[in-house]
Amino acid sequence: MASNRPAPEAPFVPTQRETETGGHGDFRTGDGVFEGPSSGPFDGPFTGASDGPFEEWNPTADSLRPVRGRHRVAKQRGGLARSSTVLGVGVIAAVGAGGMASAQTGKAPVSISLPDLPNVGSLISDDEEGDRAAEATAAPLSTVGVATAEGEQGTTAGEALRARIMAQAEQQQDQVASKAAAQAAAAAAKKAAADAAEAEKAAAAKAAAAKKKAAAQAAKKAEAARLAALAEQYALPTSSYTLTSTFGQAGPYWSSGYHTGLDFAAPTGTLIKAVHSGTITEAGWAGAYGYRTILTLDDGTEIWYCHMSSISVSVGQKVSTGDIIGRVGATGNVTGAHLHMEVHPDGADSGVDPLAWLRGKGLTP
CATH class of the missing domain: 2.70.70.10 (Glucose Permease (Domain IIA))
Known part of the structure; x- marks a missing residue:
């Protein structure tokens, strides 16, 4: 996890023993070994009497000067929410790259890699100078499951799934088209059969009508012939009447x-x-x-x-x-x-x- 650079170390604080003895005594500057009246050797480099005597020092908020500049920690406002938003955007982008394909195919989840993001503090700095400093010293926020091979495998699985779905869609379209063609052919055949039956019926009716007409004409001719024959056998009773x-x-x-x-x-x-x-x-x-x-x-x-x-x-x-x-x-x-x-x-x-x-x-x- 990213962190700010450490603050300067506090001044050296003598131990209680050294405080009780007053911290005074002879010392040799040659090897840096201090010898006091009631203490043993004390390791530490000294350059002269200007480094002592020492008193116990307890740092407080008033005694510590706040660190300015590059090491200043900016005041955070809603850092968790913003970092969650950034993380969510990264997750959505990673899922769009192939995560959903692995989830749909039932295979092992594919690790997702997020790009290096600036620290949260730099995103919400109080002043532009702090923002520029934070951006200059940005450290990676997190890296989730860096796995290039598995990502490629997820992409390949997604492409395979897409190809299979497209093939199934084309197959279904072909089936629908075949079914529609079969239905159209059946309807055309049914219509042709109905038209043929209707034509046959009309032809039969026409033939029957023609036959009836011919029979009527034949009967009329026969009756005319019969009457003609009878006319030869019968005569009107008188003339000029x-x-x-x-x-x-x-x-x-x-x-x-x-x-x-x-x-x-x-x-x-x-x-x-x-x-x-x-x-x-x-x-x-x-x-x-x-x-x-x-x-x-x-x-x-x-x-x-x-x-x-x-x-x-x-x-x-x-x-x-x-x-x-x-x-x-x-x-x-x-x-x-x-x-x-x-x-x-x-x-x-x-x-x-x-x-x-x-x-x-x-x-x-």
Whole structure:
């Protein structure tokens, strides 16, 4: 530990024996041996009588002159706190150089070296002269664990730890990147599969729609072909006509309260044709219907021709499509010349709409 230089030694103090004898006696200056009346030889160099006699001297604070200058001890103010602060700064610097690495790796603690610091007194001197003197005569405060090899070993351990941490960080980053890439690939594959499924579903729906449309077109074509074939087998009941009253039309003119057939208005004498091949099952007067002819088709459907002016066939006669069976007239309950036609499937009393029935046979009235 640092210390101030020693103060000058105090003047020589005679022993009690020498005091009792008064300290007087002969002495030889040749060999420096003092002989007194009641004492033996006393070793000590003397140059003459000016060095004695001596009295007992007890130094006090008043008798000692304070040492000035370089050897003066400066008044300390908070020396412990300041020295602790300086020491703490040194310790922190040493720890930053590699101490923490050894502590984290679990190895033996690394010795720390502190630089030589000025003595505490010089740091807190009362005057600038004392501070300069203290700085000039500064002595090392302390040295803690000077070990260069171990310090280098701690630095190497810290670098190794840092390298290992960086390697682990890079490995973790690589793992995170790999995981993110795998997740992205999985998401892309999932999206691609979903898109493919959606596209397949859309294609299937489109194909189904196309198939349905094609089937509808095919059915329409087939129906058109069937109707065309039927049209060759069926014919309209007359020509040069105008449709007036339709099936189901209400009015006071009909006893049932509504119209039960379809009216083809045409001049009297206009030819009436068989709509399809069949057999004449009735021909004659029918009251409000006037002259009426009933044609029964091969499937049992009855076609009624009413208000005829003349009948050209007889009961039981076979006719074919387009054969003449009579002429348009105004007989029975009528307001003008026209053909009243009714359709009764299977000979039923109630009929169906003749217009729809004719269209179902491929005809357009």
